Amino acid sequence: MKDYKTENLRNVVLIGHGGSGKTTIAEAMLFNTGVLDRFGKVDDGTATTDFDPEEVKRKISISAATAPCEIHDVRLNVIDTPGYFDFIGEVVAALKVSDSAVITVDSVSGVEVGVEKAWDFINDEKMPALFFVNKMDRENSNFLKVLNQLREVFGNKIVPLMVPIGSEANFKGVIDLIEMRAVVAENNKCIITDIPSGFEDQIEEYRGMITEAVAQTDEELMEKYFGGEELTADEIIKGFRLGVIAGDVVPVLCGAASKNMGVETLMHTLRKFMPTPADRQSITGTNVKTNEKFTAKIDAATPFSAQVYKTVADPFVGKISMFKVLSGVMTPDMEVYNVNKEKKEKLSNLFLLRGKKQIPVDKLVAGDIGAIAKLQFTTTGDTLCDFNNPIIYDSINFPAPSIAMSIEPKSKGDEDKIGNGLHRLVEEDPTLKVEKNIETHQTLISGMGEQHLEIVTKKLANKFGIEVTLKDPKIPYRETIKKSAKAEGKHKKQSGGHGQYGHVWVEFEPIVGDNTEFEFVDKVVGGAVPRQYIPAVEKGLRECMVEGVLAGYPVVNLRCSLYDGSFHPVDSAEMPFKVAAALAYKKGMASAGPVLLEPIYHVEVLVPDEYMGDIIGDLNKKRGRILGMEQSGKLQKVTAEAPLAEMFKYATDLRSMTQARGSFSMGFSKYEEVPAQIAQKIIDAANANKEKE
Secondary structure, rough: OOOOHHHHEEEEEEEEEEOOOHHHHHHHHHHOOOOOOOOOOOOOOOOOOOHHHHHHOOOOOOOOOOEEEOOEEEEEEEOOOOOOHHHHHHHHHHHOOOOOOEEEEEEEEOOOOOHHHHHHHHHHOOOOOOHHHHHHOOOOOOOHHHHHHHHHHHOEEEEEOEEEEOOOHHOOOOOOOOOEEEEEEEEOEEEOOOOOOOHHHHHHHHHHHHHHHHHHOOHHHHHHOOOOOOOHHHHHHHHHHHHHHHOOOOEEOOOHHHHHHOOOHHHHHHHHOOHHHHHOEEEEEEOOOOOOOEEOEEEOOOOOEEEEEEEEEEEOOOEEEEEEEEOOOOOOOOHHHHEOOEEHHHHHHHEEEOOEEEEEOOEOOOOEEEEEHHHHHOOOOOOOOOOOOOEEOOOOOOOOEEEEEEEEEEEOOOHHHHHHHHHHHHHOOOOOOOEEEEEOOEEEEEEEHHHHHHHHHHHHHHHHHHEEEOOOOOOEEEEOOOOOOOEEEEEEEOOOOEEEEEEEEEEEOOOOOOOOOOEEOOOOOOOOOHHHHHHHHHHHHHHHHHHHOOOOOEOEEEEEEEEEEEEOOOOHHHHHHHHHHHHHHHHHHHOOEEEEEEEEEEEEEEOOOOHHHHHHHHHHHOOEEEEEEEEOOOOOEEEEEEHHHHOOOOOHHHHHHHOOEEEEEEEEEEEEEHHHHHHHHHHHHHHHHHHHH
């Protein structure tokens, strides 16, 4: 593949609802540019950008994959992203390095939630975009209906750039309203022909929309337009491009990617109207030497810098780091500086990735996207730069995980292998989190949804040969008491020589209205328990608090007052008093009204108005308490408290209730008493597990 200058690059991300045809569009682009001899299909498992075994098996995209191709004097660095929300981190990473977006829309389903989310993304990034209404050959497809829906939802900046020729089974091609020509498909090839008759009214209406949109991009053009003068073809193309790059115009194209209809016109539209990396808004970062923030344009004439946006853990090739060059020129065998890790890295061969295929290149200029293998210290989000010009770019803001599960090996002895495998997968996927819960002794993995975590288990098996199971995490319950009780603990043992003697009276009381876990009070008078043994009593009680008397959970909010006891001048020692304290603990706790506590989480849910009733009803079913409701932008925010035990699968429940339009966050708030009926089930289950052990 030949070298390209910054102005000859187009970095384009394909985003949209799952199943709307993004991967097929990427495949058609590769086929049209001669990269592929054969048009691969998702259903057959032969698509270039869906190469992971799980992608082939499930027939969906799981990872963002690049598909660079060349059209005339331009390289399109196309990034195909997943449409399913469990893999939203891949979309976030791809948006970070893209300069424009193609939002795919199903011509039958219209504006689905994935389209709405894609629109929100490109608006947040201030990124130029176009819509591609796909699957025009399907039954019940309707371009006009979808176009009107797009304009209704997203505004009048939506401008049609094509007229479809026919529909459903009779869909034959498209009319290009800029070039004013028809493009039809024959045997997966695009044929340019004259515009057929019968479309005059529609062409006039859509051309009017285009001209009006163009006129608003420039004062001179607006004067000409309102003066009744015709805009020239060059003026329309120039004005339209300015409008697209500024985000004031969002073109709508259409086609049937599976039959390669409309895709070549889409590629020419990307080449002509979408921004080069240098056209995009400035990149921001920090000068490490001066600690000052800076903004800069992407420029090949400045010192080298790049940012890694994705890492691939390949058990055979090793770690592959995918990046965008943001300034200067990158060449093989360079020595670069990783600012985040404060380490130097030696580069080896540079390459482009087309699916899983590596294409060696001699250099990559500012704005280009490439990859390199076996960097020692570098991970996703890191900045690579010239050692003498250290800068660091703003990090990628990946979404926080929304669901956690416990992961366990099927085979004993695989614990270390799981740890190593998960470490590699966390490098690959920043939306995956792994932690060891010290209290429950479980390894927890957190991700964006149940399907996400299921894919993690499959990757552990496919890449690292580790079979695992996922289970609900154990709840970190606590125990406490509700009333006061006094108890005696007496340990007396005689066995030749010195014996053992310890004797204590302890009062157990609940600590109310305070987060203090344990308080020890010395109320001994008259030397009933000698000073030197009192610390042993406290230690004995502290050790006992690790396990409560109900179900063996740690005890909190407990005040223990040592107020009496006795000792033996020969047989008393620290150990007998520790044992005596333990005996008093068991008796006292059992008679002090022990109860089970559960963790309560503060929950904030953001949803559109129409789902409020369902959300509140569901939280009530989950034993939640609604604390408040308020407007938050276009959405409603519901604030509540709910038990953790009811919230493990809330990410899935919320997605189902709101068609994935809702989002939530939650964090630990406090512990509260478990209702008696539920508490008894928990206690019975805990005791049954103890018996098994």
